Amino acid sequence: MRTTECESIILGVMDYREADRLVTFFCHEHGKLRGVARGAKRSRQRFGGALEPFARLCLQVVLKEGLTQMQGADIITIYPGIRTDLARIGCAGYACELADRLLPEGVANPRLFRLLAAFLEFLDHSPCAESERRFFEINFLNVLGYRPALDYCAGCGAELAGMERYGFSAAAGGLLCPHCGTGANPVSAATVDLLQRCLKTGRFGAMDFPPEVLAEAGTILDASIAILLSRPLNSLAFLSELKGQMPDSSVQNG
Template structure:
């Protein structure tokens, strides 16, 4: 059977770089072909019909002419522009982090429709969320689940017994939680509070609709962020470049920083919990 010479597919633009005088080389995520690279010929010319449809983070319907080494985008139509991600630096920084995280965990050419939907959903959420940090923490845990790096949060990795409602240890190299006795004997395991662990478990098992209105105490948000980023760094054996840039943006006094809702939001007195997740205000 002859191989199709062109296909139509949805795609999200992960990365872009200048290619030649008027072209761009794009890294795309598709639901049915996974991650791939394609040339957008002439897209840098103002007269190009594809200009404005293939910007960073955009979701578009494209027609790909299949090549031996690189595909060529012959048509493109915007499905969702996610405009706030290019108009607000803080939102853009979180989107860059979420895209880089997916990029590092996924090989080229491996289809994963659920992963595509997760990225599409998080870009939409980051475009409107008033708690960007919590949105990112939820995304991290669900991405880790889809790519096979789900951390164990229910049972002690040393004894195999359910963890008790008390402060525990978390070992990123072992892949999850340890009871106080096992954790104290494991090099590299660090304490994790009962509140941070409960919140982490709630985010891991819950849909976004159940967590989007949570109000989390700043100290719990900061602990959760440190724990998850350390776990991600150990699994990837590298630190993501976007993490440092995001930190600089959050510390810069950028006018939208109040929308972060994360570890660097102004501290305030904790109110009684109104949600099932510990550490919520």
């Protein structure tokens, strides 16, 4: 059995059997994989406490059908800055849970790997602003091929330009022209423009979301993501709880 080195981000960790851990990780080269870390629950020796959510590791694994066998791990970074702040832990956990739930298994996606790594890098040094989470989400949907239609009508395909307001429907798959959009959520041109600009820059911390735009973008993104999931994300409940408990926390600052 050949051992392979995998640069990976840990997406989730669960106790498994008596002494083992079941780990979902996103490998730069092989995509999302699930593996067993034998003895990792009982002894920290082999994995040195490295198997933590959103840690970036160099894993030694034996790739095979079904569950990958995990042999060892070297830490690249555990993103220590994120771990000092509940709101940032919540945000990083959310990004990883989203990847865990929506990535197909065993399909490489280096672009998405770079996006997730860039978000974690950003959170390691900066507070978790909601605008950055929205920036991550629109780019995440785009890379996975789930981007809502923003420049044409999701109903009839007509090109959308020069209007002040649009309708939005997650079920239809994006913006709707006035003809198709009766009863849909209204969205301003400013929000559409900002979301489109988010897709053109790959850099976190570069976009400024005014409050109305942030709220509208949030409605679009929440609905576009919810429609892809069979059940709600645990991390989203945690984020909302934090938001409720800490009205002045950095979670809310756009």
